Amino acid sequence: MKKTNYNTKSWFCLLSALTLLLVITVTGCKDDDKSPDPTLEIQKNTMSFLQTGGNDVIEITTNQNWSFNTPPTWLTLSETSGKKDATVTVTATENKDYAPREFTLIVTAGSLSGRVVVSQPGLDPVLSVNPKNIGFEVDGGTETVSVTSNVTWTPQLSDGADSWLTITVSEDKTGITITSAPNTTAEQREATLTLEGNQEKSDVVTIIQDGPANMTITALRALAANSKTDYTYVTGLVTSDNTGKNIGDNQMIIQDGTGNAITLQFTEEHNIAPGTQVDVLLNGGSRTTVNGLTTINNLKTANITSVPTATITVNPTVKTIAEILAGEAGDGLLVKIENVEFKDITQTYGNQPILWNGTEELPLAVAATATFREQKVAAKNGAIIGHITNAESWKLVLRNTEDTENMTNDRLYDKSRLKLSIVSYAFGNQGGKLPVDITTDTDITWTATVSAGAAWCTLQPATGSGSGSFIVTTEAYSGDNERTATVTVTAPDLDPVTLEIIQTPTAKREFVLSRWSNSNLGAKLPATEENMSGPDYKDTWGMYYQWGRNVGFPHSGAETTIAANESITAEQAQEMTEFITSNGDWLTNPGSESVWNDRAGSYPCPSGYRLPNQMDLLRIYPSSEDKGTFSNSQSVVVYERLEDRPGVPDRTLYVYEGNSKIYAIKKFETADAYILRFEMLGEVGKNLYLKITEILADENTVFDNATDAEALFAEATESEVRIFPAAGMLNMSDGATLLAPGAAAWYWLDKKMRCMYILNTTRINEAGAICGYATPLRCIME
Secondary structure, three states, X not given: OOXXXXXXXXXXXXXXXXXXXXXXXXXXXXXXXXXXXXXXXXXXXEEEOOOOOEEEEEEEEEOOEEEEOOOOOOXXXXXXXXXXXXXXXXXXXXXXXXXXXXXXXXXXXXXXEEEEEEEEOOOOOOEEEEOOEEEEOOOOEEEEEEEEEOOXXXXXXXXXXXXXXXXXXXXXXOEEEEEEOOOOOOOOEEEEEEEEEOOOOEEEEEEEEOOOEEOOHHHHHHOOOOOEOOOEEEEEEEOOOHHHOOOOOOEEEEEOOOOOEEEEEEOOOOOOOOOOEEEEEOOOOEEEEXXXXXXXXXXXXXXXXXXXXXXXXOOOEEOOHHHHHOOOOOOOOEEEEEEEEEOOOOOEHHHOOEEEOOOOEEEEOOOOOOOOOOOEOOOOXXXXXXXXXXXXXXXXXXXXXXXXXXXXXXXXXXXXXXXXOOOEEEEOOOOEEEXXXXXXXXXXXXXXXXXOOOOOEEEEOOEEEOOEEEEEEEOOOOOOOOEEEEEEEEEOOEEEEEEEEEEOOOOOOOOHHHHEOOOOOOOOOOOOHHHHOOOOHHXXXXXXXXXXXXXXXXXXXXXXXXXXXXXXXXXXXOOOOOXXXXXXXXXXXOOOOOEHHHHHOOOOOOOOEEOOOHHHHHHHOOOOOOOOEOOOXXXXXXXXXXXXXXXXXXXXXXXXXOOOEXXXXXXXXXXXXXXXXXXXXXXXXXXXXXXXXXXEOOOOOOOOOHHHHHHHHHHOOOOEEEEEEOOEEEOOOXXXXXXXXXXXXXXXOOEOOEEEEEEOOOXXXXXXXXXXXXXXXXXXXX
């Protein structure tokens, strides 16, 4: 066995080393050599940003290394980690959403941590429109509303509104264009446009469109031939009966409560019974004459509305045959003629029999379609009812045989009778002689006498036999009041006949302005100060006419146009409804015509009226541009030919206020003198108008300043006024553009290319214009 030897010195060295290591280890664990405790302090624990975003800071105080948790994309930290104290900038982006947002930032430092709650509000949802109320005129148009919004929205029209409204949203969603079709209903209509947005936001636009204007029967009758009646309606009581088929199945005669009638003609048959009150929309119609009846034609039965409870009462107007033959009953009027009988009772109604009262005669008008055409006429005397027509001559239109049911009395006019050639006569103040014929079918002796107290009226001879004559003589008269006498002719067993004699005093002077119509031709409203200052002042403007054409166009412009060309003749143009566009005269090959009738063949004015000529205008207007300038200040007397007679012209005194009034004494220093005052009133560009006031004067009337002139108007007990709206004119190049409305006016005269001119508040005078333009017309009595 091997013996192991241990080295004592080696073991001692190992033991000493172990002892030294233990000493060092124990010494390093003493308390006064420990690390400091960790600290963390944050100066805020909440942070709020505006919706638009922004910056804020977090102050960190710590003895440790620190770091933040990962923030969302809308938050940015200038530092996400670091050592010891630091200032960290927090940036928030704009919140483009409607929901608020929040995040908790956590900072960790050693074993410690801190929290900062970051919040930001969302968008405030907005949706609004401006304006919120829109109005359209009856003929439609286009309006735009602006939209302010930060939400998604969709537009929605109220039920049924899409039948007359169209909406277009702009690409950037900041506006909506609303287009209205013309209102072809009988009343005002209303709709709403609702914008429905998210975030529970909405807004509403209220849309109202005017209904058609009510036109009276009187206004319809006054329209010029071919005038359009679109966007209007008429109210009346049906007095015709088409079941008797003496008028067309498609015709209807209505009447108001004041004795005015109009005939309506539809494109199809109607079944409206007499006695029904109706409102009839006149869209598509125009004024014409059919079989002697003033008519609005081309109407639709769908536009008839029956009024449940009638407010108009119509009884037949009692008229004599003489009054009807004298035109004192307008066509279409339902009349009652008393004490008449058919002259030949062997005839049928289809023979167009004649009614008479023993003196005057009135034929019937019976259509080939009348259901009673083959019946014998009523055999007795009494009252008959029917409509008046003026087809070539005045006639009576029966509705059916019930209109003769009151002809039950014994006949009166089969016996011998007396008849005078005249039944009334008016003498002037100078007196005179009147031959009167007596007709009778016997040789009986007759006697003529004058009523008591009328010694100024004598008869020669005062008696006779059979047919003959006598002369009525009246003395000259210087009284102030009218006087009358009755001449009565009698014969045994015959009914007496009478002649009414009237003698007038010295003729009363008339105002020159009284001959001028108070309305523009085709106007819905007369030109009065009340109407000019009201909301419907444009209704006074009337229709617009190219010179020498009897076809009117509304101020809104022509519906259709045609370019002037050689194929259009003056005669054809009177029947055309298109506006003839041109750069001059609408007639390509004009002749030598110098007045309206030479080209048009007639005037568009109502019966008894015509267009004014240059002398007519001069009687009520300044004679030249300088005389009609309102800014003048110099009084002047000038010669003006106011009458078509040889010799020295009349003189006119002009006096100026220097601003907006001119005064003129026409026929100055004569017994027939009269004073005119010219004033420009209303608002330029809107409802401007010229007001002319006339008072009578004499040879002693004179003034030299506006104050004295105005005093005469203040003292006057009678005056006459005419108002001329500054209605502009339609452009000849398109027939649609209204030039200078509310700022100027041109009114055609009878003479070619001449007109009455108004230039805002600057001047008034006669001027020239090109035939292609369309201007208003003002008619004057013949």
